[in-house]
Amino acid sequence: MxxxxxxxxxxxxxxxxxxxxxxxxHRRKSLPELSEIETVSREISALEDERVRAQVAVDDLDRDITRFEKDIDQVRTRKNRDQARLNAGGALREIEGLQHELATLNRRQSELEDAELELMEKRESAEQTLNEIKKRIARSIERRAAAEARRDEATAEITKEQEFKTQSRAPLAADLxxxxxxxxxxxxxxxxxxxxxxxxxxxxxxxxxxxxxxxxxxxxxxxxxxxxxxxxxxxxxxxxxxxx
Structure with a gap:
């Protein structure tokens, strides 16, 4: 030629x-923000998994606490009924039976309330864990948003330079x-x-x-x-x- x-x-x-x-x-494909966004997105995904597990733990404890509250209410209702019967008087044998049952119900109520209190303490700790995970997710989302903003700014600058170079290339090629x-x-x-x-x-x-x-x-x-x-x-x- x-x-x-x-x-x-x-x-x-x-x-x-x-x-x-x-x-x-190459610069567009290798912006450091792209790697940062990918890393933070993986972090958010992992934290979301943690959040789901922490939320399940809180929900499980809530169900257990609700069940204990129902049991305690039932015991209280039965105690009130027995106390009313006791207050009404009756045969000695019946009174002794009611007194014995009331003592048993008091012990049962105390056991249930102790167990409920323990669950409530566990729930408080579980909720603290859940809230901390939510805060970490929020911070990570903010980091990703900031990186995305920087990426978009850098990409816009690169696009502007590419357009300028492409426009300058056309007359060069046409003149050859x-x-x-x-x-x-x-x-x-x-x-x-x-x-x-x-x-x-x-x-x-x-x-x-x-x-x-x-x-x-x-x-x-x-x-x-x-x-x-x-x-x-x-x-x-x-x-x-x-x-x-």
Whole structure:
């Protein structure tokens, strides 16, 4: 392929724009906020699991406490009934039976109230655990929101730079021979770098020094010949810096 030396040299300007676009795309994908958001999201997910378990523990204790309260109410109701019967008087044997049952009910009520008190203490501790988990979730959500805001700000800046670079690329490419640009784009799509400056006898694409027949081939090529590296296949741009 033939192309004017100046057109070949301007491929480096096109490559500089494309390199900048590649760097911006890489920067977009590797923003530190993305990793932070992912990490915090995993933390929130794990904390949500903890919250569910803590809530279940509180709910279980609430059910147990409610059951004890019902049992205590039943005991109290029975005590009131027996006390009323006792107050009404009656046969000695019946009175003794009622007194015995009241004593039994008092013990039962005391046992139930002690057990209920123990459950209420456990519930207080379980609720404290639940509330602490909720606070941690809230703090993590705030951290994630802050990271998302920073991500959005950085992404908007990158998008603005990409748009500017893309707009500047169009006239550069349009001003070059289309067959040269097509070759350049094909190589760039395959390797990420379409054209590279030869500097001090070394290919700027693969960094391999030219020697022997390959060096003679490049040296002997006409100035308007589009020369490609035998190693990396990129277009080699020759200037005064090339040392040829």
């Amino acid at each position: 033939k192309a004017a030396p100046d057109a070949q040299r301007r491929l480096l300007d096109l490559q500089a724009v494309d390199t900048a676009l590649n760097q911006l795309a 021979p289309q067959d040269l640009v097509q070759l350049y784009d094909k190589i760039r799509a395959d390797t990420g770098l379409g054209a590279a400056l030869v500097r001090a006898g070394r290919c700027g694409g693969c960094r391999i020094e030219l020697y022997g027949a390959d060096l003679n081939r490049v040296k002997g090529a006409p100035a308007d010949e589009v020369v490609r590296c035998e190693e990396c296949r990129r277009i080699m741009i020759r200037t005064q810096e090339s040392g040829l």
